[in-house]
Amino acid sequence: xxxxxxxxxxxxxxxxxxxxxxxxxxxxxxxxxxxxxxxxxxxxxxxxxxxxxxxxxxxxxxxxxxxxxxxxxxxxxxxxxxxxxxxxxxxxxxxxxxxxxxxxxxxxxxxxxxxxxxxxxxxxxxxxxxxxxxxxxxxxxxxxxxxxxxxxxxxxxxxxxxxxxxxxxxxxxxxxxxxxxxxxxxxxxxxxxxxxxxxxxxxxxxxxxxxxxxxxxxxxxxxxxxxxxxxxxxxxxxxxxxxxxxxxxxxxxxxxxxxxxxxxxxxxxxxxxxxxxxxxxxx
Amino acid sequence: xxxxxxxxxxxxxxxxxxxxxxxxxxxxxxxxxxxxxxxxxxxxxxxxxxxxxxxxxxxxxxxxxxxxxxxxxxxxxxxxxxxxxxxxxxxxxxxxxxxxxxxxxxxxxxxxxxxxxxxxxxxxxxxxxxxxxxxxxxxxxxxxxxxxxxxxxxxxxxxxxxxxxxxxxxxxxxxxxxxxxxxxxxxxxxxxxxxxxxxxxxxxxxxxxxxxxxxxxxxxxxxxxxxxxxxxxxxxxxxxxxxxxxxxxxxxxxxxxxxxxxxxxxxxxxxxxxxxxxxxxxxxxxxxxxxxxxxxxxxxxxxxxxxxxxxxxxxxxxxxxxxxxxxxxxxxxxxxxxxxxxxxxxxxxxxxxxxxxxxxxxxxxxxxxxxxxxxxxxxxxxxxxxxxxxxxxxxxxxxxxxxxxxxxxxxxxxxxxxxxxxxxxxxxxx
Numbered sequence: 001x002x003x004x005x006x007x008x009x010x011x012x013x014x015x016x017x018x019x020x021x022x023x024x025x026x027x028x029x030x031x032x033x034x035x036x037x038x039x040x041x042x043x044x045x046x047x048x049x050x051x052x053x054x055x056x057x058x059x060x061x062x063x064x065x066x067x068x069x070x071x072x073x074x075x076x077x078x079x080x081x082x083x084x085x086x087x088x089x090x091x092x093x094x095x096x097x098x099x100x101x102x103x104x105x106x107x108x109x110x111x112x113x114x115x116x117x118x119x120x121x122x123x124x125x126x127x128x129x130x131x132x133x134x135x136x137x138x139x140x141x142x143x144x145x146x147x148x149x150x151x152x153x154x155x156x157x158x159x160x161x162x163x164x165x166x167x168x169x170x171x172x173x174x175x176x177x178x179x180x181x182x183x184x185x186x187x188x189x190x191x192x193x194x195x196x197x198x199x200x201x202x203x204x205x206x207x208x209x210x211x212x213x214x215x216x217x218x219x220x221x222x223x224x225x226x227x228x229x230x231x232x233x234x235x236x237x238x239x240x241x242x243x244x245x246x247x248x249x250x251x252x253x254x255x256x257x258x259x260x261x262x263x264x265x266x267x268x269x270x271x272x273x274x275x276x277x278x279x280x281x282x283x
Numbered sequence: 284x285x286x287x288x289x290x291x292x293x294x295x296x297x298x299x300x301x302x303x304x305x306x307x308x309x310x311x312x313x314x315x316x317x318x319x320x321x322x323x324x325x326x327x328x329x330x331x332x333x334x335x336x337x338x339x340x341x342x343x344x345x346x347x348x349x350x351x352x353x354x355x356x357x358x359x360x361x362x363x364x365x366x367x368x369x370x371x372x373x374x375x376x377x378x379x380x381x382x383x384x385x386x387x388x389x390x391x392x393x394x395x396x397x398x399x400x401x402x403x404x405x406x407x408x409x410x411x412x413x414x415x416x417x418x419x420x421x422x423x424x425x426x427x428x429x430x431x432x433x434x435x436x437x438x439x440x441x442x443x444x445x446x447x448x449x450x451x452x453x454x455x456x457x458x459x460x461x462x463x464x465x466x467x468x469x470x471x472x473x474x475x476x477x478x479x480x481x482x483x484x485x486x487x488x489x490x491x492x493x494x495x496x497x498x499x500x501x502x503x504x505x506x507x508x509x510x511x512x513x514x515x516x517x518x519x520x521x522x523x524x525x526x527x528x529x530x531x532x533x534x535x536x537x538x539x540x541x542x543x544x545x546x547x548x549x550x551x552x553x554x555x556x557x558x559x560x561x562x563x564x565x566x567x568x569x570x571x572x573x574x575x576x577x578x579x580x581x582x583x584x585x586x587x588x589x590x591x592x593x594x595x596x597x598x599x600x601x602x603x604x605x606x607x608x609x610x611x612x613x614x615x616x617x618x619x620x621x622x623x624x625x626x627x628x629x630x631x632x633x634x635x636x637x638x639x640x641x642x643x644x645x646x647x648x649x650x651x652x653x654x655x656x657x658x659x660x661x662x663x664x665x666x667x668x669x670x671x672x673x674x675x676x677x678x679x680x681x682x683x684x685x686x687x688x689x690x691x692x693x694x695x696x697x698x699x700x701x702x703x704x705x706x707x708x709x710x711x712x713x
Contacts, residue, residue, distance in 0.1 A: 039358050039381040123536040124465065133463055144535060146690070232477050234685055234692070250479075251675055252355075252377075 031258035049259035062243040085169035103163035146236035172206030308338035312364035315343035318629035365603035386415035423592035424556035443576040454532030479677035492578040496589035513703035521695035592664030
């Protein structure tokens with residue numbers, strides 16, 4: 001019995017892992033070699049799904065859309081979060097109120113936030129365009145123009161998530177010893193020099209965490225385009241995850257969808273490894 | 284000896300459960316709107332009175348994002364009802380190929396029933412690629428042009444019924460702009476998003492109207508199916524819609540997210556179905572005057588004007604323990620009294636021949652004159668092609684629709700040709 005006890009103690013986790021992680025992962029990999037529409041029996045088709053993926057222009061467009069989103073979202077998120085954290089790090093009145101206010105969108109349901117922004121960004125009736133009209137400025141087709149729709153979504157996603165990264169940066173900034181700044185002041189360093197040569201190297205691990213978290217959450221972009229634009233206009237906001245979802249639950253191409261998911265997961269892994277190596281080198 | 288006893292016990296148990304399965308009550312899923320629940324309740328109760336030996340329970344389809352998703356989930360989970368009324372015609376082929384539906388034409392009197400109810404074109408439309416029929420044509424909601432007749436006086440230069448030129452003239456007539464120069468009143472609105480099913484309410488009915496009810500797909504014996512819509516009718520429809528958007532006669536913005544634009548009179552026409560009648564009666568207000576007209580057709584078009592009928596049919600799943608009894612129940616839903624009750628309770632139309640002239644139904648239509656044009660239209664309706672990948676076909680058309688009609692990135696000819704080519708590739712690989 002004594003020998004069995006450790007196994008019994010870890011068995012709930014092992015069982016959970018086997019059922020909800022290991023089995024789905026293995027099953028997904030098996031699925032990539034099959035054609036399956038859920039209701040008919042699976043049909044083995046070898047590497048056909050992988051071959052199809054290579055020629056699927058819409059998937060590569062969806063990947064590119066996701067990358068476009070990340071290219072705007074990550075720098076914007078870092079700059080805004082770091083800027084706000086820097087402000088909150090100073091002794092400002094009502095700092096705890098602002099901390100709470102910036103964090104509030106993070107805990108509000110993504111669907112609610114998205115619907116709210118959909119109303120704000122409407123062309124005719126949207127509040128933002130009404131304000132522009134009031135200022136005698138032309139209205140902007142925030143979500144209806146294929147050249148800017150993804151950037152509108154990136155802006156919205158930044159607003160939604162920035163609070164979390166503000167907190168992370170704030171923790172990082174508070175770990176910078178005050179004496180370093182005092183010494184820099186004596187040497188006559190400018191604000192930029194202090195930031196570049198003191199703050200940035202010290203908060204580098206936090207920066208790496210923020211970049212990795214933003215990258216992973218950005219790659220899984222789904223709710224915002226699904227609700228706001230359904231991938232349009234002209235597929236300009238179709239994210240890779242949304243395309244995978246469409247293949248699975250709109251066309252019931254489970255095998256192909258699993259193939260897309262598997263390859264996309266490898267792509268994310270690849271990007272995160274590169275980021276890690278880069279940051280390690282910088283450190 | 285002990286092993287023998289165990290085996291005997293298991294045998295008795297299995298016989299009992301098989302017997303129980305055979306005598307269990309039939310389960311009938313109906314749609315979950317008030318009218319159809321009432322319809323199902325009445326007919327289930329009547330069935331119980333006349334056939335107490337075959338118990339039957341009705342149940343509204345469980346809540347979900349769409350009934351298609353619920354049905355799929357129930358098929359996967361093997362929790363399907365025995366009878367389901369409200370199956371979209373485009374889904375039937377998928378389930379038929381998966382072998383989860385009862386081929387109704389194998390039941391004794393089904394063939395004679397279907398010949399009495401449907402014409403040959405309708406029978407062709409519901410026959411699956413394996414030659415069997417898995418669905419009972421039940422109800423339709425023809426898509427027509429709803430017009431604000433106070434703004435657009437019928438039979439005038441800008442009034443209905445419309446050919447393309449007349450409709451565009453009406454667009455110019457009703458369009459207004461606000462102080463900043465933005466259009467604030469349009470001829471019409473139809474969902475601009477490239478979601479496949481939205482094409483069932485704009486491109487597809489216009490295509491059927493322009494093409495005398497032509498199919499989207501065709502198949503020669505022994506060949507894979509091919510796209511059949513790379514033709515003048517489809518090009519004309521794309522060009523017509525493109526002109527509507529280019530001239531701002533149709534709104535590009537999502538008006539569906541705001542207060543109902545037809546009631547609000549920000550638009551004066553809409554491509555829609557009979558469900559709009561009860562809604563407008565309730566919320567339209569005293570000042571709104573409206574009527575249904577056929578879909579606009581190309582200039583000089585002669586012949587019947589077809590449209591999409593949005594057919595919903597009845598199927599029996601192969602988990603049903605007694606398909607013959609299930610069919611006997613279904614027959615009570617689709618005989619003349621059943622069809623009349625459907626109209627009375629739901630405002631939807633049965634899919635049967637000569638509905639508008641059959642003396643059994645004409646008194647009801649005379650009492651409900653707003654429904655009469657829709658009833659007349661039921662003579663000229665089509666469902667969708669029987670194809671397992673019909674959703675993808677509409678999705679491909681939607682992609683080209685958005686590029687050409689909404690954003691003018693392609694000519695109608697190029698968009699239709701590209702869509703047809705993509706559909707051919709899809710059909711070849713499936």
